[in-house]
Amino acid sequence: MNEFLTNLEFFKYSIACSVLVALVCSFLSVYIVLKRIVFVSVAVTQVSSVGIAIALITGLNPTPISLFFTFLGVVIFSIRFPERRLSNESRIGIGFVVASAASILLVSKSAQGIHEIDDLLYGNILAATPFQIYLMIGIITCIFIAHFLFYKEFSAVTLDFEMARTSGIRARFWELMLYLTIGAGISIGIRTSGNLLITTFLIMPAVNGLILANRMKNVFIIAVTTGVISALAGFYISFYFDLPTSPCIVATLFIILCLTLPVRFLKRNL
Amino acid sequence: MIKFSNVQLGYGRRSVLNDLNFEIQKGDFFGIVGPNGAGKTTLLKAILGLLKPIKGKIHFLNNGRGHKKNIGYVPQHASVDELFPVTVLDMVLMGRYAKMGIFKRPKSNDYSIAEKMMKNVGMENLAKRNYRELSGGQKQRTLIARAMAGEPNILILDEPVEGMDVQGEIVIMELIKILHAEYALTVILVCHDLNIIANYVKTLSIIHNNTLKLGPVESILNEETMANVYGTQVKIVDIDGQKAIISKLNE
Numbered sequence: 001m002n003e004f005l006t007n008l009e010f011f012k013y014s015i016a017c018s019v020l021v022a023l024v025c026s027f028l029s030v031y032i033v034l035k036r037i038v039f040v041s042v043a044v045t046q047v048s049s050v051g052i053a054i055a056l057i058t059g060l061n062p063t064p065i066s067l068f069f070t071f072l073g074v075v076i077f078s079i080r081f082p083e084r085r086l087s088n089e090s091r092i093g094i095g096f097v098v099a100s101a102a103s104i105l106l107v108s109k110s111a112q113g114i115h116e117i118d119d120l121l122y123g124n125i126l127a128a129t130p131f132q133i134y135l136m137i138g139i140i141t142c143i144f145i146a147h148f149l150f151y152k153e154f155s156a157v158t159l160d161f162e163m164a165r166t167s168g169i170r171a172r173f174w175e176l177m178l179y180l181t182i183g184a185g186i187s188i189g190i191r192t193s194g195n196l197l198i199t200t201f202l203i204m205p206a207v208n209g210l211i212l213a214n215r216m217k218n219v220f221i222i223a224v225t226t227g228v229i230s231a232l233a234g235f236y237i238s239f240y241f242d243l244p245t246s247p248c249i250v251a252t253l254f255i256i257l258c259l260t261l262p263v264r265f266l267k268r269n270l
Numbered sequence: 271m272i273k274f275s276n277v278q279l280g281y282g283r284r285s286v287l288n289d290l291n292f293e294i295q296k297g298d299f300f301g302i303v304g305p306n307g308a309g310k311t312t313l314l315k316a317i318l319g320l321l322k323p324i325k326g327k328i329h330f331l332n333n334g335r336g337h338k339k340n341i342g343y344v345p346q347h348a349s350v351d352e353l354f355p356v357t358v359l360d361m362v363l364m365g366r367y368a369k370m371g372i373f374k375r376p377k378s379n380d381y382s383i384a385e386k387m388m389k390n391v392g393m394e395n396l397a398k399r400n401y402r403e404l405s406g407g408q409k410q411r412t413l414i415a416r417a418m419a420g421e422p423n424i425l426i427l428d429e430p431v432e433g434m435d436v437q438g439e440i441v442i443m444e445l446i447k448i449l450h451a452e453y454a455l456t457v458i459l460v461c462h463d464l465n466i467i468a469n470y471v472k473t474l475s476i477i478h479n480n481t482l483k484l485g486p487v488e489s490i491l492n493e494e495t496m497a498n499v500y501g502t503q504v505k506i507v508d509i510d511g512q513k514a515i516i517s518k519l520n521e
Contacts, residue, residue, distance in 0.1 A: 034354055082281060152367045152375075159354045159364065166318045166343040167420050168368035214355050214400050 004239050011239070014192075017128035017136065018231040018249070021189035024140045025201030026227025027147070028185045030219055031178060033206035035158045040077045041202045043092045044183060046099040047073030048190045048198075053106035055191070062191040063135055070187040073099070074179040123194025125245055136188045143181045154178045155216070197246040201227055204253045211257075211264050226256055271296040271424070271456050272317060277326035279312050285324065286312045288480050294458065294473070296423075299450055301471030301487070302460045305500055308477040310460050314428060317458060318343055342417030344427040347409040352402035358412050359397040362388055365419030387415040390452075391445060407438040411445065418449065425449065426458045431466060439463070443470050467491070468506070468513035491515075 234249030
């Protein structure tokens, strides 16, 4: 622990970045899991990686490019087409594999090739700079303000889209707004945290919250707490055992999830 | 109150219902029946505004004072996702969301309306109970309370007694009947159970062969029409003032 604390100065931006990503993605994961759009979020994350790949080969700032591609993905995947010949699930699957291939092809001819493919998948936590952190704080603040102001619209379109529409709520508009906040959450962390970690934060914390809580407020609290604790613990484990950070955080989250199930069982039966 | 003028409904180029010209009067108890795949859901979606007509117009009129559409929609209870951890009170309050306006949180008036509607449907003692822990009948009553919380003038119900036992069916239908009378509602009901339809609705519309046959339930619900629409012989009998529709399986 002492060694970790000694090196804290060196890691402070990386840790801050991981915690911020965990905070926002864990919060958004509640909507993703409840709305049953896990595959949409995975595909959007992959589309966001295309933006990062372009930024890597052009040397441009990755956040705005990733943001643009993420919003593009959000708009494409949120459109509901009649499922006569092509199911929406297939469309999302195609989007995922095409975006995966495109991002790999884009970086494969760059000077650092394989290294940059690794960056796409696992992120580059060392890419976290003070500017990056301030930008993330700004965008995350906007996301939380939007969710505070529009909770009833977002929850209505998540729970019962048709009821929301028939009752007079502009359901398509609010659903798109919800998806855009999810897209913003994805794009701010994709460069530093990578696909694997973002996808994990967009699913597992909410699952943990939904297993343990019976009220929406508590689901959000448990999801965010789980995400942040696993980010910090995973970071420490990766430092201590000299392992890659993202897989350590994923493993920590999975262990927490495995511990949750017996807690739920005991809670129900005692 | 709702007027269909030369309406054609369908999906893409595929037409499901043609030449719909009819009116649903204010205060009516309007039933929609028809065989599976006839277009009941299509008609319901059009009334709800979820499906745009291919041709023609659907007008919502309010006593001739202009256009007004204030619909309370009760979906099939199985269509509401149980993953969502909400209490009965939260669920009913959702019916107020559109009335509250943007940026607004539920106020004491919204809570009192939600509580009144829970009382109307007999759910006031279960206000803090999680929606997913309710029985099918309780869920249906919660969804009716949610629809009523928006203070609608039209209440639309999609298969409200689907999957319920006989007692549950009667409780729900009697509740709808009371609300219809108490709040002077126009009720539109999609139901495949002809016995329910026969005993509760005033006006009946039968969807058959891409079109709609409509009239007072007493005149339209007869053995000949039923045989023609459903392709099976039925007998309509009167038992203590209630109609019962029995399939004649052996013929």
